[in-house]
Amino acid sequence: MIKIQVFLSYKWEDRSYADGMDGLLKNPNNRYRHLTDRERQDLRNKGENAWKKYLRDKIRDCDALICLIGKDTYNATGVIYELSVATSLGIKIIPVRIPNMHGNTPNIINKLKILNWNAKEINDELSKK
Known part of the structure; x- marks a missing residue:
């Protein structure tokens, strides 16, 4: 299994x-x-340099980043940083809309197709090179 x-x-x-x-x-x-990898605790209180280094290291080790798009994702500082890191490292980004939410996407990914919360769609996209 891959x-x-x-x-x-x-x-x-x-x-x-x-x-x-x-x-x-x-x-x-x-x-x-x-x-899957993600932060399990709120790292914002550790200081900006600490959480940025932690997240950069985690993202570097991934094949893809799934960005969950909710009501206020478009202005979430941490999400925007994570997307910037993934972009700079050439990591595949897959935006997925949270069900029944209609918020905007962060500008850095506004040209990417947003997937629905659907296992087949997400798996198909993850399997593409």
Whole structure:
């Protein structure tokens, strides 16, 4: 089975949806094994340099970054930083719309296709080179 390392990028307030995406990606019926990585605690209180270094190291080790698009994702400082790092490292970025949310995307990814919260669509996109 092919393993794909995925970093989940999301606004901290949307972390319950990140839990849902974890479950969707770890479904045993997937053709690929997705190893997700994301922050499990709010790192903002550690200082800007500390959380930026931590996130950069995590993103560097991934094959793809899934960005969960919610109500206020477009102005989330941490998400914008994560997207910038992924872009600079040439990491594939896959925006996924959180169900029933209609917020804008961060400018850095506004030309990318936003996927629906759908396991087949997400798996198909992750499997593309």
